[in-house]
Amino acid sequence: MPADTLTRVFSALADPTRRDMVARLAEGDATVNQLAQPYRMSLQAVYKHLKVLEEAGVVSRPPGPQPRLVRLETEVFDEMDAWIERYRRRAEERFRRLDTLLATMDDKKKKKGNGHEQDR
Amino acid sequence: MPADTLTRVFSALADPTRRDMVARLAEGDATVNQLAQPYRMSLQAVYKHLKVLEEAGVVSRPPGPQPRLVRLETEVFDEMDAWIERYRRRAEERFRRLDTLLATMDDKKKKKGNGHEQDR
DNA sequence: TGCGCTTTCAACTTTATGGTTGACAGGTGA
DNA sequence: TCACCTGTCAACCATAAAGTTGAAAGCGCA
Numbered sequence: 382m383p384a385d386t387l388t389r390v391f392s393a394l395a396d397p398t399r400r401d402m403v404a405r406l407a408e409g410d411a412t413v414n415q416l417a418q419p420y421r422m423s424l425q426a427v428y429k430h431l432k433v434l435e436e437a438g439v440v441s442r443p444p445g446p447q448p449r450l451v452r453l454e455t456e457v458f459d460e461m462d463a464w465i466e467r468y469r470r471r472a473e474e475r476f477r478r479l480d481t482l483l484a485t486m487d488d489k490k491k492k493k494g495n496g497h498e499q500d501r
Numbered sequence: 502m503p504a505d506t507l508t509r510v511f512s513a514l515a516d517p518t519r520r521d522m523v524a525r526l527a528e529g530d531a532t533v534n535q536l537a538q539p540y541r542m543s544l545q546a547v548y549k550h551l552k553v554l555e556e557a558g559v560v561s562r563p564p565g566p567q568p569r570l571v572r573l574e575t576e577v578f579d580e581m582d583a584w585i586e587r588y589r590r591r592a593e594e595r596f597r598r599l600d601t602l603l604a605t606m607d608d609k610k611k612k613k614g615n616g617h618e619q620d621r
Numbered sequence: 622t623g624c625g626c627t628t629t630c631a632a633c634t635t636t637a638t639g640g641t642t643g644a645c646a647g648g649t650g651a
Numbered sequence: 652t653c654a655c656c657t658g659t660c661a662a663c664c665a666t667a668a669a670g671t672t673g674a675a676a677g678c679g680c681a
Binding site (some may be wrong): 650 | 661662668
């Protein structure tokens with residue numbers, strides 16, 4: 382069961398610790414030790430989080446001299462964004478159409494006097 | 502431990518079934534039964550997924566006549582989008598600066614002839 | 622070579638998640 | 652009224668996820 386990219390990215394970012402790591406990596410690359418600093422968990426746990434982020438493509442660990450750097454990748458963000466935008470746009474468009482429909486019904490209501498509840 | 506909105510939304514969308522539901526709800530409101538149609542799982546399982554989406558604020562279930570409708574909400578998408586954009590922007594800006602830095606170094610390299618590896 | 626730091630793997634515990642089945646409340650319409 | 656269909660809740664099971672500890676590879680340097 383090889384989870385697709387979207388599933389991996391969303392679940393990678395579903396963890397507050399990992400989102401925090403992303404936030405810090407947006408400021409600049411960091412070593413694992415630097416990243417682990419603020420947390421009270423073990424270094425190994427931080428490695429696990431990093432591996433999740435890496436397998437999701439959120440982060441890369443380019444080979445290099447011993448204290449290896451962790452780097453934020455931005456391509457997957459584009460993919461996530463595309464997904465979100467697609468459905469948001471479609472839904473918002475539906476709402477616009479619905480609004481005009483409701484407006485039309487309101488016009489009729491003014492002539493017929495029909496009561497109709499609607500939420501928030 | 503009341504997980505924050507972002508955590509709930511990301512983990513709600515981390516499931517392929519739930520993302521599929523969102524995709525279908527973007528086309529129009531639906532009842533639980535209609536939503537459950539394409540899946541081979543039990544109605545109760547679908548209902549659980551719906552509850553997760555609802556608690557994340559992705560979906561609402563306005564009260565109404567018996568076959569209750571499930572409706573896509575778009576506000577949480579904005580919040581997610583804001584989070585993504587913030588860090589993407591910051592990271593991309595860093596990369597731009599890095600690019601100009603590397604360009605500067607390349608200029609020097611042409612004069613000094615220094616070998617330097619870089620990944621992908 | 623050998624010491625020390627970084628990195629990774631493995632086993633284990635606890636808790637969350639996705640699924641099941643069974644039972645039950647609550648309108649709707651014949 | 653009564654039966655039916657929709658929607659909900661609860662108990663339970665299996666697996667995955669987040670954390671722990673312990674131990675073992677790899678590199679870098681004196």
